[in-house]
Amino acid sequence: MRRSNLPAELNRFVGRTTEQAALTALLGTSRLVTVVGVGGVGKTRLALRTAADVQKRYGDGVRLAGLAPLRDPGLIEYALVEALDLTDHTPRPPREVLLEHLAERRTLLVLDGFEHLVEHCAPLVRELLEHAPGLTVLATGRRPLRVTGEAVFALAPLSEAEAVELLAERAAEAGAPGLPTTTAGADTAARLGAEALTGVPARAGAAPAGLPGRGGPAPSRPGDGDAVREVCRRLDGIPLALELAAGRLPLLSVEQLLRRLDDRFRLLAEGARGALPRHRTLRTAIGWSHELCTPEERLLWARLSVFPGAFDLEAVEYVCGGPELPPERILDLLGGLLAQSLLVREDTPAGTAYRMLDTVAAYGAEWLAALDDTERMRRRHRDWYMGLATWCELEWYSPRQPEVAVLTEAALPHLRAALDLCLEQPEDAHLAQHLAGTLWFAWVGCGRLSEGRHWLDRALALTSGHEEARLKALWVLGYVAVLQGDGTAAVAALHECRERARTSRNALAQAYATHRMGCLALLTDDMPRAEELIGRALDAYRELGELNSNVLMAQVELAMARAFLGDREGAGALSREVREVCEERGELWTKAYALYVLGYLAWDGGANGEARELLTECVSINDGFRDLVGLVLAVELLALVTVSEGDPVEAAVLQGAAVPVWDAVGVRLFGSEAFDVPRALCARRAEEALGAEAYGAAFREGLGLSAAQAVERVLLAGRSRAVGGSAEGAAPRPFRAAGPARVPGTRKPAGSPTGQGGEAAG
Secondary structure, eight states: SSSSSEEEEESOOOOOOHHHHHHHHHHHSEEEEEEEETSSSSSSHHHHHHHHHHHGOOOEEEEEEETTTOOOOOGGGHHHHHHHOOOOOSSHHHHHHHHEEEEEEEEEEESHHHHHHGHHHHHHHHHHHHHTTEEEEEEEEOOOOOTTTOEEEEEEOOOOOHHHHHHEEEEEEEEOOOOOOOOOHHHHHHHHHHHHHHHSOOOOTTOOOTTTTTTOOOOOTTTTHHHHHHHHHHHTHHHHHHHHHHHHTTTHHHHHHHHHHEEEEEEETTTTTOOOOOHHHHHHHHHHHHSSSSHHHHHHHHHHTOOOOBOOHHHHHHHHHSSSOOOHHHHHHHHHHTTTTSSSSEEEEEEEEEOOOOOOHHHHHHHHHTTTOOOHHHHHHHHHHHHHHHHHHHTTTTHHHHHHHHHHHHHHHHHHHHHHHHHHHHHHHHHHHHHHHHHHHIIIIIIHHHHHHHHHHHHHHHOOOOOHHHHHHHHHHHHHHHHHHHHHHHHHHHHHHHHHHHHHHHHHHHHHHHHHHHHHHHHTTTTHHHHHHHHHHHHHHHHHHHHHHHHHHHHHHHHHHHHHHHHHHHHHHHHHHHHHHHHHOOHHHHHHHHHHHHHHHHHTTOOOHHHHHHHHHHHHHHHHOOHHHHHHHHHHHHHHHHHTOOHHHHHHHHHHHHHHHHHHSSSSGOHHHHHHHHHHHHHHHHHHHOOOHHHHHHHHHHTTTTTHHHHHHHHHHHHOOOSSSSGGGSSSOOOHHOOOOOOOSSSOOOOOOSSSSOOOOO
């Protein structure tokens, strides 16, 4: 696990020296510190800067959990599990997972934007602090959590000097000339800042480049320094308000900006008497920015408020486009909002994305509601991300599989919002079931079994009246429950799926249910039944023309059953066939499991070098997909290979490293005697070679390794022991090299551009 998931700062942190020192000191004396203040005052920025500066105090790292995008309080615990970089496959409640993980760790947890969830967040924070003495929580919100022991840090607006500095710096970043101030030094600093950012010497009164058709601001006059300070006073030193104003300074002089602000304040003075002064100030600044936007920009601003997280251009074109906003205009309009500091651009692993600050989005949401267009836009947002999920499911069985994993991760806040909307309306229950089932690859293939179970259970609790959607959700729930080790829930879901599929004559859903019942038999040591059921499912898949990752996984599972039954030749033939198909299609996830079986067979045949090469690649792929089941199986088998190569110490370390991973997966080795054979054999050989005391010491060393450290250890060993190849060639890292993911050529909800072998079974 990385020590920190804090985002990099996009521009210079201005001012707040005193506040940062005070907040740092408070974190040294209190385990719960809540930074409170009006929207836009800079709570998040200060908390993140302070957390970055104090992270050396926390041996187990600093983790940020952004709660602002969440609508469903039931997702708070999942968001914290995700922030802590935990992958838990068990059916345990996520709260239990959090308590167990944090109990013995020294961690700083930053909770950002909790105020709309405070009634649910406060009890969780209290329980975490009570059971994890090494935990410190730094929270930001507009009101306190009101938890015993909470230290509330009220963040005031910037001082006048800091406000002037921030306005000047952000104006320079926007391309405005240096702002006049009361001292030449400050003026020079602003000009140097503009030159450093743009590479072009800043000249007072020069029109900024790149704004054709718009006049530059009027030349500054000596008296304008007073106007700069007056702008900062009028905006009460609120950083967001200042940044919005700075976004206008390439177009207006300071005097023009101040005059327009004065007009706006007078206009709103009557209607805002009941509001707090600084709340009034921020709303005035945002409202003034809104008025200065073109009608198209205002409409886009309102529609963008339905996005709960970062969004890309193609999503905006579909969701927000229409007769009033032609899709071909969207890019220019986004650029306009970006130039006015109403949007932030982010470069993510999934490509370029944009994000609207919560306060700005809330203002847009009010306008969208006033237009009586909120529900329609939420449905369009849902439709786009349902289409994206369908495209991702289809492309999971393709060379784009790593891109799909990255894209799904980036889209998770939106997929959650889509599921929430489907569950809100009884008439949309079938859409909830369809979407929760379509995302099987995210739940199973990308290490999100626990969250997948959450959505599937909720969707299936509803009566949809759409049999096909329910059948798919049922077999996916059965699959998830099998991998969680919850046999009772798995049998119930798969039995219902099989019986309903038989009644409705849905042969494909029946095949999926049969397949997953066979998988359950495999993991519970009933190999003859596993061979019979999986074989029957494969016959049905062939008859129905179904070919995708699930079908290939059935072949791998059949190979495992045959290997355990002693049919090494049959198991090898099946696994080699799967590997060949995967390499032809560029499929990696199922290939990793085929490599696991082939690695086992190679070790059984005495080819330890070949087994290590196969299993090292297996570990690399499973690590990229966050698939702990495949990862821990490969690590334990590698331990057996290692002791067979004559290194019992390293074998014992790997065995120890597997234990905490199994704790996250569920029942160790599924409670299976067959899957336990490599582990038991390795333990016996290593302990015989080392003696009980030395074996125990090495095993305990492994227990102290994180999953990430164990993976790096395996990959390093694979490179160092590679024969006849470069170090880099020993363990390909497909996810590390994957470029930005995008949905190619889509102007409507995404569908498969290939039209080949679908995943939308059932």
